[in-house]
Every structure is written in C-alpha cells, then in structure tokens.
Amino acid sequence: MPDMQRVGAGLIGKERYLPWSVALLLFSTSIVLSVFFALLSPNIVTQLELNHSEIGILGGSSFLAYSLGQLLLGSKLGAISPRALLSLTALLASCGCIIFASSSNFLWALAGQILIAFGLSCSFIGVIYIIGRDLPDHFSLLSALSQGLANFSAASLSILLGLSANIASFRGPYYFAGVFLIALAAALYAIAGSNAEIRNKKNDSTLSLITQLRVCFTSLQFWAAFVFYACFYGSMLAYSDLWNVQFQVNFFDENAQQGTISNTMTLIGVIVGSLTVGVWAQHRNDYIIPARIFSLIALTITLILLLINLPISWSLGANFILGIGLSGSILAFSVIQTQLPKSTHTLATALVVTAGFIFGGILQAIVGLSLESNQQLGLIDRITEHLNFLPKGSAKFLTYQSAFQLVGIIICIGFFSSLFFNKKNSPCKDQ
Numbered sequence: 001m002p003d004m005q006r007v008g009a010g011l012i013g014k015e016r017y018l019p020w021s022v023a024l025l026l027f028s029t030s031i032v033l034s035v036f037f038a039l040l041s042p043n044i045v046t047q048l049e050l051n052h053s054e055i056g057i058l059g060g061s062s063f064l065a066y067s068l069g070q071l072l073l074g075s076k077l078g079a080i081s082p083r084a085l086l087s088l089t090a091l092l093a094s095c096g097c098i099i100f101a102s103s104s105n106f107l108w109a110l111a112g113q114i115l116i117a118f119g120l121s122c123s124f125i126g127v128i129y130i131i132g133r134d135l136p137d138h139f140s141l142l143s144a145l146s147q148g149l150a151n152f153s154a155a156s157l158s159i160l161l162g163l164s165a166n167i168a169s170f171r172g173p174y175y176f177a178g179v180f181l182i183a184l185a186a187a188l189y190a191i192a193g194s195n196a197e198i199r200n201k202k203n204d205s206t207l208s209l210i211t212q213l214r215v216c217f218t219s220l221q222f223w224a225a226f227v228f229y230a231c232f233y234g235s236m237l238a239y240s241d242l243w244n245v246q247f248q249v250n251f252f253d254e255n256a257q258q259g260t261i262s263n264t265m266t267l268i269g270v271i272v273g274s275l276t277v278g279v280w281a282q283h284r285n286d287y288i289i290p291a292r293i294f295s296l297i298a299l300t301i302t303l304i305l306l307l308i309n310l311p312i313s314w315s316l317g318a319n320f321i322l323g324i325g326l327s328g329s330i331l332a333f334s335v336i337q338t339q340l341p342k343s344t345h346t347l348a349t350a351l352v353v354t355a356g357f358i359f360g361g362i363l364q365a366i367v368g369l370s371l372e373s374n375q376q377l378g379l380i381d382r383i384t385e386h387l388n389f390l391p392k393g394s395a396k397f398l399t400y401q402s403a404f405q406l407v408g409i410i411i412c413i414g415f416f417s418s419l420f421f422n423k424k425n426s427p428c429k430d431q
Contacts, residue, residue, distance in 0.1 A: 023127045065118040091119075093116050096115025
C-alpha cells in the first residue's frame, strides 16, 4: 500500500498542472476576445452598418451576460463537474463566435455577443477553482500567474494588431476563435478533472446554498476581500477602458502613437505586478503584507496622477506603476482560500468576481458621464487649493481631475479594506 501511494502521488504531481493549463487557455481566450471587440469595433461598425447606440448595446449586453454568467454558472463549479461545465461553456462561446462572424445585421451580432460573453463568463472562476482544487499549496503564485499570463496574451495581441496594417474584416478573427474554442472544449473535457487525485477523491462535504451565503456574509474576511477586489479590479477596468487613445488625444494633446503606448502601459504593469505579487506572497506564505504594499503603491500613484499634470514620459511610468499596484487585487482570492470553509470557496469567488466586474462597469459609466458633462465634484478643488506649490493644469486637466477623483476615492477605500486582512481562524475544512 505505501508503494502504491507513492506511485499515485508521483502521478498526481505530474498531472495536476494539466487541468490548470487548459483552464488558463480558456481564461486567456476570454481576455483576447474582449480585445478583439475593442480593436475591431470600427470595422464591425462599418461592415454591419451600426450606429453609436447599437455598438453601445453590443458592449452593454456583453457586459450584462458576462456578469450574470459569472454568478449563475461560476457558482455551480463543484456541484457540476468542471469537465462538463467548462467544456460546454467553451462550446457555447464557440457558437457565439461563429454566429457573430457570420452576422449580417445587428440582431445576429447581438445574439453572438451574448453567447460569447455568457459562454466565457466562468473562465476565470474555473481557473481559480482548479488551482484551489489541485494546487492549493501554490494558490497565491498560480492565481497571480494566471492573471499575468492572460493579460500578457491580450497585450501581445493589442500590440500586434496595432502595428499591423488594418484588418480587412472582423469575421476572420472570430471564425478562428470559434474553431479554437471547439478544440479547447475537447481538451477541457479530456483533461479537466481527469487526474488520479480526482478519480480517487471522496466527495467533499457540502453546505446548502443558504448556509454558504450565511457563512460568507457573516465573515469579516469575506467582506474585506469583497471590497478589496471590487475597488481595485473595478478601478483597473474603469481606468484601462477610459484611458484610451481618444482620451489621451482630447485631454493630454498626445498623438495616436503616444496614446496607444500610454494605454498599454497600465496593462503591462498589471502583468509585471501579477508575477511579482504572486511570487512574493508564495515565498512569504502570506498575502497580507503584499496586499497592503501593492494597494499603497496604487493609492500613491493615483494621487500623483490626480494632483499633477505629468509630462508624457512621466505619465507612462506612472501608468506602469499603477498597473503594478492594481494587480494586487488577485490576492483577494487568497483570503477566500485561507479564511473560508472549502464548500464556500466557489460561491464566494463567484460573488467577489461578479462584484468587481459590475463595480468596474458602474465606475466607468459614472466617470465617463462626468467627463462628458464636465461635472465638478468639488473635492479635488478643495484639496488642490491648499497645494499652491503644484503647477496649475489646463482647463481640460481640471475636468480630468474632477472626473477621476472618484477613482482615487475608491482606491483609498480598497487600501483601507486591506488593513482588515488577518490570518486568525483560518478554516481548512468545512464547518
């Protein structure tokens, strides 16, 4: 028996990274497809003859379907085998890609976008679930590495498409994505949940949905992770989406090339920061200090970007460092992994991920409306009037300050939520 246990442990050690690797490909594909839509949107508008409201509806419906899918599908992982759920949702996303690529009008394009978003909605939760199930001893490192590698895929694609000539049609990339997702669905079905550890493992004790919700909502650590992730990931979404090329041209008088580089720097910072914070947290076997340090970095750089109209070269570095700080949001899942009973991990992860995504959309909308209507919220003015040593910005910069001060407030809240992280009462088993 001891010899068989050693053989089984050796097989598990070799095989347990395969499900994570395939799930990571699915998550990376979801990020890449969001980049596809952003970069190819002018082409989509032209070929499908869409107006501004219709392209807005496509983006909004995708956001809504992704949010609902994260909660409805993501929370079912474990109750439904990852092999079944992830492979079926990959096929659903594949159908969406093919429908979108072959669409000739707005309604078909809308159906395709909804299927893509709903199908890929549990890809990130799937990665987190598989790491917690198969590789819990490397959770902080691999969850952060997953975030970094997925964003690296998106950044590489963005740079590649930005440097290449204009793509004649959006259809080719989406057809390719559809075929790739079919192959990925087959790989997920063959690999996810197929190693010896899963076959021989007894079913974990489970808690009812009401009990899981009660455990989550009565846990201070859950709420600290919830606020931490919502603030930092939501700010990352809002900042990267709004800090686009046209924004750079309008508010900071940059040309298109400078704007493209500025837009990419935050994403590159997230990639570098994810790898750094994951290695650091894993080395320390502690997420608390890394989370606080990275959130403090994000807060400091946000205040600098709010208060000072930096030269272009300095703003590139500031955006890069901001991305590093915001990447610490991934450690919210280390809190869940450590502080909550195992049966609540999937539901808690789904709740936190959905909150971050929805909060990012709300924050983006509020900041966008403020920029468009030139709303003066006033707080930043009361601060800057006492900082006479700072150079005064242009009227456009003052509008930018007023709009983005909300991001500063949210990041400040996120930093203070990290102060509530602790390692007391860490349940490893279900209660």
